[in-house]
Amino acid sequence: MSARILLLALFLCGLNASRDESSVNQELSNIFNELWRLDLNRMTPGIDYNISVQNKAGFVTQGSTVVRDQAPQPLFSSVDEDKMKRTTTFFLLMKLLDNYERSASVSEQYTPEEITEISLFLDAVLETQVMKRAHKYLVSKGKSSSDLTTFKNQLNWIWFHLYNRQRDTGPDSCGFEHVFVGETRTGSEIAGFHNWVQFYLQEKNTHLDYKGFKAGHQDSPDSDDHVLNLQFSWHGAVKPVGSAFIGTSPEFEMAVFTIVFLMNTERSTKVVVDIDQCQLELLVVRHGNSIGTAFPKLLSSNSRHVRQQSH
Numbered sequence: 001m002s003a004r005i006l007l008l009a010l011f012l013c014g015l016n017a018s019r020d021e022s023s024v025n026q027e028l029s030n031i032f033n034e035l036w037r038l039d040l041n042r043m044t045p046g047i048d049y050n051i052s053v054q055n056k057a058g059f060v061t062q063g064s065t066v067v068r069d070q071a072p073q074p075l076f077s078s079v080d081e082d083k084m085k086r087t088t089t090f091f092l093l094m095k096l097l098d099n100y101e102r103s104a105s106v107s108e109q110y111t112p113e114e115i116t117e118i119s120l121f122l123d124a125v126l127e128t129q130v131m132k133r134a135h136k137y138l139v140s141k142g143k144s145s146s147d148l149t150t151f152k153n154q155l156n157w158i159w160f161h162l163y164n165r166q167r168d169t170g171p172d173s174c175g176f177e178h179v180f181v182g183e184t185r186t187g188s189e190i191a192g193f194h195n196w197v198q199f200y201l202q203e204k205n206t207h208l209d210y211k212g213f214k215a216g217h218q219d220s221p222d223s224d225d226h227v228l229n230l231q232f233s234w235h236g237a238v239k240p241v242g243s244a245f246i247g248t249s250p251e252f253e254m255a256v257f258t259i260v261f262l263m264n265t266e267r268s269t270k271v272v273v274d275i276d277q278c279q280l281e282l283l284v285v286r287h288g289n290s291i292g293t294a295f296p297k298l299l300s301s302n303s304r305h306v307r308q309q310s311h
């Protein structure tokens with residue numbers, strides 16, 4: 001083999017290795033573990049909240065509203081709401097959650113009060129050690145300005161800028177709404193909806209019904225897992241396979257997805273990372289300069305390996 005062909009072969013091997021989606025991104029794992037350790041606002045399973053995962057959910061096709069309930073009890077058996085209300089970022093998150101229209105095709109418009117709520121929420125998020133560390137990391141990578149106001153505006157655009165997801169009838173969605181609040185499409189499909197606080201609040205108000213967990217053969221999640229793959233219905237629509245961080249603070253979720261979003265330029269980015277005891281796949285899809293969707297999927301927890309489809 002000539003040297004040139006050998007070099008070409010090595011180059012192609014390198015390309016393959018970097019495209020291997022199952023290989024763990026070590027640099028992102030390192031920064032995310034730092035953020036994990038800094039996440040003092042994270043709620044503790046068995047103390048601040050208790051969940052009951054119950055049984056494995058069955059197979060349901062997207063768009064179907066017929067689903068067997070494998071979980072007679074709610075997912076959240078108890079949550080220390082007083083503690084959440086005393087934690088500024090959780091408190092402000094809960095105020096934001098009721099600001100959005102559920103249907104993705106209904107136009108959104110911020111009222112002056114909502115603009116203020118978003119601003120207060122971002123200020124609180126920027127005060128946390130988690131977001132301060134994420135900011136420092138993004139500045140070191142040349143992805144964000146070290147100026148705090150400029151960084152706040154960048155976060156605001158990524159998460160709260162309103163855009164058209166469905167039709168040309170005006171802005172109907174934003175990254176925050178899709179990821180943290182959830183939207184319904186054609187009345188029978190749930191789009192987005194990956195935040196555990198929203199899950200808990202909607203379940204408490206009986207708008208949401210947990211149907212069971214999703215996991216591979218002979219696998220079942222533990223009640224202290226911080227990422228869950230699950231099935232649920234919401235206002236009559238069904239999410240065949242959903243997934244969410246559980247117990248984590250809003251600043252942690254925002255920081256992680258903002259970093260994946262800013263470190264990549266593709267329309268859709270998938271990275272595999274090890275955080276704490278879990279191996280996760282993080283998927284971030286862009287919509288211009290904003291987030292279209294972003295969610296985690298549990299690949300394995302401790303030595304358990306989870307094999308299944310998620311979207």
Ligand SMILES: *[C@@H]1O[C@H](CO)[C@@H](O)[C@H](O)[C@H]1NC(C)=O
Pocket residue numbers: 046047048049050078079080
């Ligand atoms: C969760 O369960 C544990 C053990 O039963 C209990 O000590 C704790 O108070 C519960 N947490 C909440 C928020 O109810």
